[in-house]
Amino acid sequence: MDDLYRDYILEHYKRPHNFGELEPYDLTAHEHNPLCGDELGVQIKVQDGKIADLKFQGHGCAISQASASIASEELIGMDLDEAGRLGADWMIDLLGIDVSPTRRKCALLNLKVVRGAVTGDGDWPA
Amino acid sequence: MKGTPAPAGKERSPTATKPAPSTASLDVKGHFPIFAVREGEQPLVYLDSGSTSQKPKVVIDALAEHLAKRNANVHRGVYRLAQEADAAYDGARAKVAAFVGADQATTVFTKNVTEAINLVAYAWGRANVGRGDAVLISQLEHHANIVPWQVLCKERSAELRYLEVDERGELSLQQLDAELARGDIKIVAVAHVSNVLGTIVPVSEIASRARAAGAVSLVDGAQAVPHMPVDVDAIGADFYVWTGHKALGPTGIGVLHGRRKIMDEMEPFMTGGDMIASVDFQSATWNELPYKFEAGTPPIAEAVGLGAAVDYLSELGMAEVRAHEQALTEYMLGRLAEVPGLRVVGPPEADRRGGLASFTIEGIHPHDVAELAGRAGVCIRAGHHCAQPLMRCLGVGATARASVGVYNEPPDVDALVEALLRGREVFEL
Numbered sequence: 001m002d003d004l005y006r007d008y009i010l011e012h013y014k015r016p017h018n019f020g021e022l023e024p025y026d027l028t029a030h031e032h033n034p035l036c037g038d039e040l041g042v043q044i045k046v047q048d049g050k051i052a053d054l055k056f057q058g059h060g061c062a063i064s065q066a067s068a069s070i071a072s073e074e075l076i077g078m079d080l081d082e083a084g085r086l087g088a089d090w091m092i093d094l095l096g097i098d099v100s101p102t103r104r105k106c107a108l109l110n111l112k113v114v115r116g117a118v119t120g121d122g123d124w125p126a
Numbered sequence: 127m128k129g130t131p132a133p134a135g136k137e138r139s140p141t142a143t144k145p146a147p148s149t150a151s152l153d154v155k156g157h158f159p160i161f162a163v164r165e166g167e168q169p170l171v172y173l174d175s176g177s178t179s180q181k182p183k184v185v186i187d188a189l190a191e192h193l194a195k196r197n198a199n200v201h202r203g204v205y206r207l208a209q210e211a212d213a214a215y216d217g218a219r220a221k222v223a224a225f226v227g228a229d230q231a232t233t234v235f236t237k238n239v240t241e242a243i244n245l246v247a248y249a250w251g252r253a254n255v256g257r258g259d260a261v262l263i264s265q266l267e268h269h270a271n272i273v274p275w276q277v278l279c280k281e282r283s284a285e286l287r288y289l290e291v292d293e294r295g296e297l298s299l300q301q302l303d304a305e306l307a308r309g310d311i312k313i314v315a316v317a318h319v320s321n322v323l324g325t326i327v328p329v330s331e332i333a334s335r336a337r338a339a340g341a342v343s344l345v346d347g348a349q350a351v352p353h354m355p356v357d358v359d360a361i362g363a364d365f366y367v368w369t370g371h372k373a374l375g376p377t378g379i380g381v382l383h384g385r386r387k388i389m390d391e392m393e394p395f396m397t398g399g400d401m402i403a404s405v406d407f408q409s410a411t412w413n414e415l416p417y418k419f420e421a422g423t424p425p426i427a428e429a430v431g432l433g434a435a436v437d438y439l440s441e442l443g444m445a446e447v448r449a450h451e452q453a454l455t456e457y458m459l460g461r462l463a464e465v466p467g468l469r470v471v472g473p474p475e476a477d478r479r480g481g482l483a484s485f486t487i488e489g490i491h492p493h494d495v496a497e498l499a500g501r502a503g504v505c506i507r508a509g510h511h512c513a514q515p516l517m518r519c520l521g522v523g524a525t526a527r528a529s530v531g532v533y534n535e536p537p538d539v540d541a542l543v544e545a546l547l548r549g550r551e552v553f554e555l
Contacts (some may be wrong), residue, residue: 039523059523
């Protein structure tokens with residue numbers, strides 16, 4: 001089996017979870033990956049300090065789409081505070097594959113967007 | 127040059143549709159040390175010459191020999207070594223100018239194409255483009271031939287207008303005439319060969335129509351000079367720019383050829399050492415051409431390296447280089463058509479395009495295409511290729527691009543196609 005394009009990565013890429021439009025929403029952000037022109041947006045509905053619902057919009061490579069899809073499952077139901085503190089390692093561990101330095105930003109784009117929406121900090125997750 | 131489509135529903139055997147062996151004629155891979163196969167490593171299949179070319183041993187040796195034997199600063203020293211450095215630097219300029227049929231006095235060394243276009247946008251543009259004027263470029267330009275004009279037009283309240291790309295990836299001369307007839311265009315700046323579509327643009331025709339309408343013209347030859355015979359004088363543009371590192375030379379050196387009358391009237395771009403005739407406490411006068419546009423210590427060793435590169439290309443013969451790459455491109459277009467779901471953008475005929483093919487594969491993002499190729503040892507590029515406005519016209523976020531150089535051979539293309547077919551299997555398509 002391919003060590004990067006594993007079955008579950010391709011499954012999430014082809015049928016990403018929690019993609020679409022959320023109406024109404026409380027928080028939103030939109031980002032470009034300047035390297036490849038990929039873009040990703042997020043809409044978040046907040047209830048009792050938690051992410052009650054979340055949807056991504058955009059297009060990108062298998063790594064960026066699968067990362068967003070996999071992350072969305074964990075993010076829904078998470079405390080906003082906790083979501084705002086998530087770092088790069090959280091995403092890379094969750095993804096479960098070796099990501100080369102050039103593809104790292106593909107994997108982290110969704111987290112960058114979520115942090116942008118939750119905390120207003122648009123920097124790349126460290 | 128598409129083959130007859132296979133009857134629908136019939137299985138096509140790869141051998142039956144495989145194009146006839148290419149007539150690619152040059153056999154020079156051995157001149158390029160990077161292709162030497164190392165023990166235990168897979169051979170390098172390099173199809174990214176549109177980004178930068180690999181370097182022949184003669185260029186690497188020329189750089190090393192210059193640094194080892196003739197290194198001194200130029201235009202200052204009276205000692206013998208300095209005179210040798212002068213001779214090497216100006217000798218390189220003479221070779222580079224002769225290579226494209228240009229005058230060496232109006233051949234300026236810059237850092238790259240980006241700097242060459244900025245030079246024109248600043249030194250010529252700031253003096254000649256004002257409120258109510260317009261700059262005309264095209265939708266197939268590289269960012270290097272877009273952003274300097276955007277900045278100029280914003281600063282001068284001028285208008286930036288675009289020649290449109292048609293569905294074949296070509297520009298329309300009728301639209302050019304209509305734009306020029308409006309009477310407000312000061313400069314027309316276009317690529318000679320598109321780095322995304324491969325389109326060969328009729329630059330000679332564009333330059334002559336621009337001149338007839340009283341506009342200046344600039345041609346970005348970054349993707350042309352390394353791959354086909356180019357005669358700057360015959361093209362007749364007022365400015366023609368290209369870069370060394372795509373033409374088998376080192377990075378850090380670009381070339382600007384200009385029309386003497388215009389360059390004489392231009393003020394310098396950057397100022398400082400070497401570009402002055404004399405300096406007193408409050409003012410200075412400018413050196414003669416081309417030195418007026420070469421402030422500071424120039425890229426001396428890089429110029430020598432580029433001189434060796436154009437010597438090498440001249441020895442191969444640019445007509446032969448073009449024939450080789452065109453045959454290879456035709457072969458590549460034919461073989462890419464075997465990959466299900468693959469769509470090539472740009473003109474379908476190899477004789478209307480440079481040596482590259484940008485493509486998308488249904489169901490695989492271009493970055494994944496490049497990743498899958500890279501794991502098979504095949505180097506191709508993916509992304510927006512510094513041409514985001516064009517990507518918008520094509521309705522895609524990115525493409526994968528395979529681009530050839532003199533050293534490529536049909537098996538390189540075969541390796542790419544093999545990797546793409548394997549990639550479709552990985553993606554379960």
